[in-house]
Amino acid sequence: MGRDSAATKGRLLAAATEEFAERGVAGARVDRIAAAAQANKRLIYDYFGDKDGLFDAVIDAHVDRVIDANPIDAEDIPAYAVRLFDYLMDNPDILRLLTWARLERRITPGARAKNLNSYRNRLAAVEHAQHEGKVTATLTPVQILTLIESLALGWVGTTLAFQAENEAELEPGRDIHRKAMSEGLRRMLTDAPEP
């Protein structure tokens, strides 16, 4: 692919990210994406097949991005969980895209494979921290990750977020959740010292 077409493809992906994050697959319009990217609509079909193919390309790129940006630190799981939460909140487009993908049942095998690979690395890191006595062994690594992920992902649907009528109103609730996760996970994952 020449330099010009690579640049056009990049502009199409950027415009598609914005359009899909706002409207999902069903609500997105290929015309709007082509116009925003200052590209001919025909190129979308040439590069990505169709609207669904373009959405899949956007999702694959963002699954990579979330995983790369959030390496686990099993030595300090509460801090890792808060960083993951903050990343998702600071990048609302990514969280919206992944949520549309789930609702529209369009999660690609590629996205699943990348996620599974990252998940296995995170399980191993938690297990290692348990062996070193830094994390309780009362919960399994799988249980610990399901708790961390749901705490980081679930907040957008909670009452604190549901009641906010705009972005600015989200901040106080975010701060409450950040501190609750930090203290809650510390209590969950630390064993009381032996008497």
Added chain:
Amino acid sequence: MGRDSAATKGRLLAAATEEFAERGVAGARVDRIAAAAQANKRLIYDYFGDKDGLFDAVIDAHVDRVIDANPIDAEDIPAYAVRLFDYLMDNPDILRLLTWARLERRITPGARAKNLNSYRNRLAAVEHAQHEGKVTATLTPVQILTLIESLALGWVGTTLAFQAENEAELEPGRDIHRKAMSEGLRRMLTDAPEP
């Protein structure tokens, strides 16, 4: 409204619930809803204004339903949280509808008001349990509710759910999360006995 028109309205709401849960607002088709309800499409406009109005009516009904079906028991918060999680998983249409409403930015003032009222009752119940020494006072009632809600709502986006390729594959992960919530919340909310 006569008996016939109440019945028709009920059928329209039921058909709309199914269509919106599957496809969201943008993807839903009024024609399909009218056909599934064996009703004239014109009645949707007569009763609900437009497709958005029909969606809002469906959301309002379901917010009521979730709240009524899940009274808090602050004496046993881990069990309450697991019941809420199981309710959401056993009623995937409801969780999908509320998620579409969030993504499509269509949460009605009525839904917000009902949710806020229920939230205040739940806060009071947690505070009461804290006064009785049954729940730690290290976390505030708002923090405790944000943890419970995100644990119950967030699971659908976690790796355990992301990796499942169909409904049947969700069950083992659900069971892991149920046990993790139960044990995790017990550890979070119980203070160690005084030495």
